[in-house]
Amino acid sequence: MPCVTVRVQAETFDATHETALLLRGRDGVGGIGAFTGIVRGGDGLVALELEHYPGMTESMMRRIADSACARFGLTGCTVIHRVGRLEAGMPIVLVLCAAAHRKAALEATDFMMDWLKTGAPFWKREEFADGRREWVQPRAHDDAATARWGALDQ
Amino acid sequence: MLRILYFAWLRDRLGRPGETLPLQGQAHSVQDLIGQLRARGGAYGEIFAKPELIRVAVNQSFATIDAPIAANDEIAFFPPVTGG
Structure with a gap:
C-alpha cells in the first residue's frame, strides 16, 4: 500500500522532514517529485488569506492523492496545504511524490498540483x-490544465 | 433539517457562514433549494439568480444543480475553488 499523508494546517511545513518520513521503510524509491508553492508578491500584494471547507477539503485531497498513487504507481505521497493568513514569500503548499522512477514522480507532482488547484x-x-482585499477569481487555464488528465478516478 | 454552508465571497455577501432550514415539501433538488433562497430577495436574490457562478457540494461531495437532497443533508454553496 502506498503511504499517503494529507494535511491542512496553519503552521508552516518542513519539506526535508516530510521527505524523510516518505522514504522511511521504503527501499523501492528511485526519486521524489517535489513542489513547494510560495505566496507570490508583486503588484502590491501583501498576503493571501486561505479558507477551506473542513472535512470536504481533506477528503478531496485524499482522493486526489489516492488517484495519483494508482495512476502513477507511487510508493507514497504527501500533500500539505496551509490555511489562514500567509504573507508574500511564505510557503503555501507542499506536494511530494515518491516513485521508482523520475518520470512518474514528476508527472504525479504535476497531476496533484493541477487537481489541487481546481478540485479541492x-x-x-x-x-x-493599499488595504484592498479581493477574492481570487478562478482561471480558465487552471481548468484546462486539469482537464488534460481526464477524470480524477480512472 | 438541512444544514446549509456558505464559503468565501458568498459568506461575506450573505453575512453568515451557514444556517439550518427545514426541508420544504416542494424542495427535492439543489435547484429547488436555490429557488427557495433566491425568493428571499436582497443578497440571496442576487447571488442565487446566477447559479452558474456557484459550485455546490451535497454531503461534502461536489454535486450538480439537479442533485437530489434529503432531510439532514449538508449542502454547501461556494465559488469555484482557487487553491494550490
Missing part, C-alpha cells in the same frame, strides 16, 4: 498594501 475546496483572498 480552498479559496484565496488577496490583501494589498
Whole structure:
C-alpha cells in the first residue's frame, strides 16, 4: 500500500522532514517529485488569506492523492496545504511524490498540483498594501490544465 | 433539517457562514433549494439568480444543480475553488 499523508494546517511545513518520513521503510524509491508553492508578491500584494471547507477539503485531497498513487504507481505521497493568513514569500503548499522512477514522480507532482488547484475546496483572498482585499477569481487555464488528465478516478 | 454552508465571497455577501432550514415539501433538488433562497430577495436574490457562478457540494461531495437532497443533508454553496 502506498503511504499517503494529507494535511491542512496553519503552521508552516518542513519539506526535508516530510521527505524523510516518505522514504522511511521504503527501499523501492528511485526519486521524489517535489513542489513547494510560495505566496507570490508583486503588484502590491501583501498576503493571501486561505479558507477551506473542513472535512470536504481533506477528503478531496485524499482522493486526489489516492488517484495519483494508482495512476502513477507511487510508493507514497504527501500533500500539505496551509490555511489562514500567509504573507508574500511564505510557503503555501507542499506536494511530494515518491516513485521508482523520475518520470512518474514528476508527472504525479504535476497531476496533484493541477487537481489541487481546481478540485479541492480552498479559496484565496488577496490583501494589498493599499488595504484592498479581493477574492481570487478562478482561471480558465487552471481548468484546462486539469482537464488534460481526464477524470480524477480512472 | 438541512444544514446549509456558505464559503468565501458568498459568506461575506450573505453575512453568515451557514444556517439550518427545514426541508420544504416542494424542495427535492439543489435547484429547488436555490429557488427557495433566491425568493428571499436582497443578497440571496442576487447571488442565487446566477447559479452558474456557484459550485455546490451535497454531503461534502461536489454535486450538480439537479442533485437530489434529503432531510439532514449538508449542502454547501461556494465559488469555484482557487487553491494550490
